Amino acid sequence: MVSSTFSVRDQAVQDVLLEASTSTNLFHPSPVAWEDQQLYFLLPDRFSNSREQDTVIVDGGGHERDVPPFKPSDNGNAVNTPNDAKAWEQDGIVFQGGTLQGIKSKIGYLKRLGITAIWVGPIFKQVPRDDHLYHGYAVQDFLDIEPHFGTKDDLRELVTSAHDEGIYVILDIILNHSGDVFAYKGGEKRWTGETYEVEGFRDALGKPTLPFKHMGQISTPADASRDSAIWPAELQTPETFTCEGAISNWDYWPEYIRGDFLTLKDIDLGSDNPDNFRPTSALLTLTEVYKYWVAFADLDGYRIDTVKHMGDGPTRYICTALHEFATSIGKENFFLVGEVTGGRAFDTVEITGLDAALAIGNIQEKLWKLPKGFINPAEYFDLFRNATFLKKGTNAWTRNKLVTMIDDHDQVWRGGMDKARFCSDFEGSKLILPALALNLTTLGIPCIYYGTEQYFDGKGGSDRYIREAMFGGSFGAFRSKGRHFFNESTHLFREVGKISALRQEYPALRRGRQYLREISKDGNTFGVPHILGGRMTSIVAWSRIFAGHEIVCAINTDHEHSIEAYVTIDSELHNTTESLKCLYTTSSVASERENEAIVINANGRAARLSVPACGFVMYS
Template sequence: MINTHIEKSLGEINWNTLKQGRTYYPSPIAWEDEVLYFLFVDRFSNGKEFGGFNDIDGNPVQKSALRTTPLFNLQNDAWKADRETWFNAGKTWCGGHIKGIEDKLGYLKRMGITALWLNPIFEQLPQSGSYHGYGTFNFLNIDPRYGSREDLKELVEAAHDKGIRIILDIILNHAGDIFAYKGGDRYYYYQGQVWPVEGYRKDGGGYLDMASSHESEWPTSAVWPIEFQDQKIWTRKGEIRSWDAFPEYIEGDFCELKEIEHGSAIKDPAMAWDLKKRIDSFQGAPGFNYLCDIYKFWIGYADIDGYRIDTVKHMEPGAVRIFANVIHEYAQSLGKENFYLIGEVTGGRSNAFNIINYTGLDAALGINDIPDKLENLAKGKRSPGNPETLDQEGYFDLFRNSLQDDKNTHQWYAKHVVTMFDDHDQVGVDHKYRFCGDSMESYQLLRPALGLNLTSIGIPCLYYGTEQGFNGADQRKDDKNFSDVFLRECMFGGNFGSLQSTGKHFFNETHEIFAFIQRVCAIRGKKENIALRRGRQFLRQVSHTGVDFFYPQPINNELKWVVAWSRIFSEQEFVCGINTDPNKDISVWITIDSAIHEGNTALTCLYSTDAGQIGRQMPIHAKNGLAVHIKVPRAGFFILK
């Protein structure tokens, strides 16, 4: 029998019954072995697709009375929708749901995905257009537009059965726009002033007094669970305007989203840098303790494997530290010894490293300029780095054992940094676009970018639709409102399909990019290829002539050349490389480790975008110590072992 009861209060949770008789799915031994995939539930699948993909058992999915959405065809379907109508459709709910994700587990498994990261799925205000999920109204329920709590539990069970873990995106910093300030006006942060409020928003219009609780308004008005109806839960200090001013960015509302009072700590701007003193001085408030219980509940209820924590910059580090301890301990009590907490930590790499070290979070997502440097290296617009200098201008510089970062081992980066390029926000960019959205040439360079992401150091994460060449882009000149909509096309088509299409889905398992990811993930995931997942990383010198070796650098802000790197683990070396020139093949010599390969005669090509090279032996020559010679196809990628 399905339990449809939703607790109105945290006091209704029976913690013993929650886990009674259950065996929980264990954590992975090492998260750097995983391949993450981030999706928007509303934009992924509605379960009506047919053709182009197989079900979870590998059987072709055929047209039926319930499956009426055919596969997208580039020649017939692209750019057919009226752009303004299409764009407006993307500004609100489109109809994807949790059952649709479960329907596509076979597609994801065959691609090589081992962990799904879902956008926040908790209930939004009934009248809200927050399809993205970042404005929570009921922390103990799933938004009915996504499905039910039972749907989530069934998705997790089905995913675990296929060896796929589930990570939920959660928000500790704020809730939705659940109350209004006096007169319904916008109030802004000013020197910590607490502003007068009108009341909780009432479904259908009007306000509810915040000085008392409103159990009779269940389930459509105020905020839930009922403990959150105490007005002391909210800072009530107005919207942030100075996003780097301390303590404004800690205490203020995140735009219209209402800030939760986590507790007291040092507020002196001169002490903002001192994380240790801020942590030592932190005293938790009731609202923060409620949040800890809420997210313990979801682990116990649905067997969740990890959380991605939104807007960590806007939380006191003392709160983050306590939350990490509480969640890790609870997960360990269920047998999840390596429950993963990934923080969205903005504010620069140094700040991110310190937050991870001081708070006990497990990883940081896309630290600072990682996405930018990864994307633009693959596009030939950035330096890959230069180990001969102390500068950290290139992608590979970011992961060096730099004393600047106080990190003295590659293991820190491998375990604690999630790497990706396409994403749902692109913070700091006014007119947003996916990797393939800025030019026709970018699609050609998508495989080098993916190869770089999947085989360089860190935990790789793919953004939904990248495997189908999604190219959403804001082409407007002046207006930047709703620019992030262009990053969030529907995989299932609907009224907001990618490539300005409607009514056609994109689950194409024969797509060349899907096939590329599938092949690289298969190689990466083999037990004996552990170096591709956990190995030390070295940018390699290359040479066109075999005489002069160098670390390739841009000329006139352009790098159309081969970038190669090694992953080394326990006396085993893999050599990977990309060609950032989309128009010509390039033959180069690549330096390899002399000590490891002393006495060896060749490396084997495990993969190349030139299929004729796969399986070939690449002779080792005495050049620059030792080197191999390889012809890298235009916009190509290779792996040698």
Template sequence: MATVEEIVGQSAPRRIGEAPWPERQDYHPSPVDWRSEVIYFLLPDRFSDGRETERPLLDRTDLWAARPQGWRWDRWARSGRERYQGGTLSGVASRLEYLDDLGVTALWIGPVWKQRPVAGVEGAPAEPDDYHGYAVQDFLEVDPRLGSRADLVDLVKQAHARGIRVILDVLLNHSGETWDYDLGEEGAPRYERRPPYRESPAYAFGAWRDGRGGRLPHGASPSLPDHGVWPEELQHHDAYTRAGGDGGSFGPGGDEDPNAPYRRADWFSRDIDMPSRLQTMIQIYKYWIALADLDGLRVDTLKHVPLEHARAFCGAIREYAEQIGKSNFLIVGEVGGGDTIQEKYLKLVGQNLSAVLETGETRATLRSVAEGQTRAEDLFGRFTLPLDITHRALGSRYVSMLDDHDDLAIFPQSRFGSAESSPSRTVVGAGLLLFLLGIPCLYYGMEQGLTGPEQEERKWLPGWGVRDLAGDIYLREAMFGPDHPRVLGGHAPDPDLPGFGPFGTSGRHVFDQDNDVYQRVRMLLRARKEHPVLSAGRQYLRRLGRQDGSFTAPEPGEVVGWSRILADDEALCVINPGHASRTARLHVDAGINAGVTAFTVVANTAELGGGTKHPVGSTVPVLAAPDGARYVEIHDLPPLSVLVAVNR
């Protein structure tokens, strides 16, 4: 046992089995209910370097002023795809006040673990940097381009002091490409990076990569921190499936098959053999929970882990968290492939998996409703599945988002609002995201309305909107606006490329707390915090009044209203995704509101735009219909606005 300060003041351990365990007096407690939290997801390399005061705020009315003479879009795009931009953990810490002011209560931070070397192998061209963090070379060390283990511990400590919890992104089933295969004859190795997938027998292990991306001698074991993979427990050849995989299709295999190709094949990575190394991975993340006082884990590619191993991992982590006093430790699984597979994992992995990350059809439908393209019934119908499928009946079972760093279920693959270059539409999406069932998660930059370069410039952008590995580049702008990216594999700025700044710029940041989108999203977050009904209540889509006195479901583009009900409290949430002001009559619960004469407006984003007939604090009368129903009437709701009113 040792103090946290003693541990982070030493070199990272080489074996997890011999790692000094931290000695703490107590740990930060879990929240009572994660539905009351608002998560903010960021990639540490793309958020802040802590030096924004050295750069001007971006003038969004003159983006070309932040594009140097001779600007080339392909070079800006190359910078974003291939390079670290310079964001750090201490930079994240420097922006905690900004996040606290916005109303964020939990941070999901992309992987911080030390990444593989990226130089070329045997004369091959240099590979892009793994700035995203999903190609780990050392599971017990923080990547030095992001900071140190001490920086991580300090970030969590500072966040906790502000009441902000920290969730770290972890990899369970794969490492980076830290070794190569041997496809040669005995005594005459022929190295291959990505041989085709085969079920059996396992390919021969070839050679470990060295600290520059080259190879160690055949048969040599890693000895230096930059060699191979760490901890040492992962250096056994049998720690990997050694099934090959060329980064393309994984082939056939059902969800129930633990040996399905997509669970054994390498995909720009090296797949870890779960039966032999599951306990190693469990120990690694228990260690990080103890060392950094984490509040939750987001488990990458959980679908690629057989169900029995996913259950065992989540159960072991939850037991350890409860042992140290974190009784509601959050474990969120990324389970791509749509709602059905997400439901299966929640049911079969059981309560050990707290929630799934919404990446499928529901996200796409939510975005489409906010864009005025889809009927609201199509979205709300997804929350009324049978009661035994609890993540739709209970909002605590899934984390909902408009965007993330992949947006794999979205076509074209771009941030919400990009289609019309309308940052203001982000507010409508935020209204749906924050006030529907689920644990809401904002993707970094959403609150600043990041939508990428202006539409007329997109024709110059390679891969813009393509739904493949080229499309995600434009989801990952650097909010802090670096002048230049880092050189490949290094820390120094590369003066030959522009930094991958916001809206297709460099040298300007967008941490603008006076920005219209930021102000409106903050208003919605504060209403959610002040009224528990908005996070814990049941939800009901409300019908829209027509001129003939009838009430019918809203059509695409019309005002959408829904209620959240908690005991006798009702909150009516209203969005206008259209392009014109609308007046809307919306039902409220006749029984709960039999003696209620008015609803009180607690949020109205239109108020921040000038004038509104329903300012915050005003009341909206409850009216009686001839058939005994009760309704309220919202007048002149401006386009792209959100209003929330409560009955108490």
């Protein structure tokens, strides 16, 4: 059992850091390249509680397994009456019961899907007595695990189990803000540039009864426990916080740097200018905290929350410190990926030393819209100019600087109350396989958001509805309750597993250069497909080329008809005496013509491909 820690100077913390610095071969090594990995993002509260029937548990059992699998007839079983529907909606904003042990129990499920790295949402101890903090972004104690999710030992066991199966673990961390750990005098404030007076730290009941200073400097009352104020103890000073009130204008500097993130209190990390940067005491403390968790749990990377609101100076400092620490203990390629909203993602990665940025803005929007036929293919592929001298704003990305995903838990590009998953409309429910195939076989480090592989629709409009419980809680997907969704027999699950295996087999799909290809119906007139009218129904084809090996991929945005077309290929790599072999097709029974594509002398070189309706093919 792991002992409690109250300070980064506690012996328990220092012992972990000392052992890490003096031991050899103690830690799981980093991957050679993160573009070789396939990520899976989950929210701990919404993923699994290890009680799902008919699932394969890596450790063999020891769990109650009383939740049956979802059947089509269970759709809407939680909303049979208006009162039921209201209760289901309210349950969407409170803890559902997912745990770290639950994630551990699904390592086999994830491995069979083709996942090689799990990105786990925040797990640190939240402000107590608030069931709405299931998301994990309102930290009250950075040195402990949220009891709803489990214990420190549970985290370490999860990571060990994942490593045993060849899966890396990336943890979501927060530096920009804490939970609502203090109250302003007179109530919540809006940012105006002035500093506001604080009434006090919140006690264990959430009341601001404690002086706004170090807990050791007061006569500790009975309720001034570990549930009070903020921990580690080094953060219990007024200087930890900017105390300037909540952000109103999310794009106005310095408001978005120094303002509170709604009720989440902004931590003063230092100047956002990286030149001649000096870290604050709070940043130094949090740096030690996150070094400790790397060493304690043998983590492989961090996803850093709200990087835009931290500023370049603090972000560069934490990236440098964590990279150096991880390298010193044998993790040469420790992964740091930043949530960078707005238009500065590329510059932020280059300036700060982040390894990658999340593609949660225009790239995610176009990755969503292209398979549905709602944008021209060039709008997506032009975002991946693979050389610095071709940079256009933020859109010059190499293969390992961008984490790409179709669904996620925020959908910042949609905004407001217009949020839902890819499968929420007719086109999405038909075209999810080619969408995931596009994600898996184009540039970037692909990531699947939990439940997308089970057709989750996320209908409802706000964030809560795209954060369904996958394990059968009271807020299940498809407006259900008491049914789990770990179904490995669905067409989508099986096919994603096949595509993932091919991605691991062929380096071109992970590291190759990328080209959007011209197509032709007759073999004479070639061009890049584009929208004519309301929705494009066409083959969209692209090539990945690596070390002289070309793999041609194509999706079909038509959900009713298969399409045949001549697709341009590299004229220097092919001649007209050869043919391309089909590596993959969604066709249940491929014809002899579909199994190979003859190379012809057209538009340089071309090959005739047949792509099933809502389908995906790969040729080599």
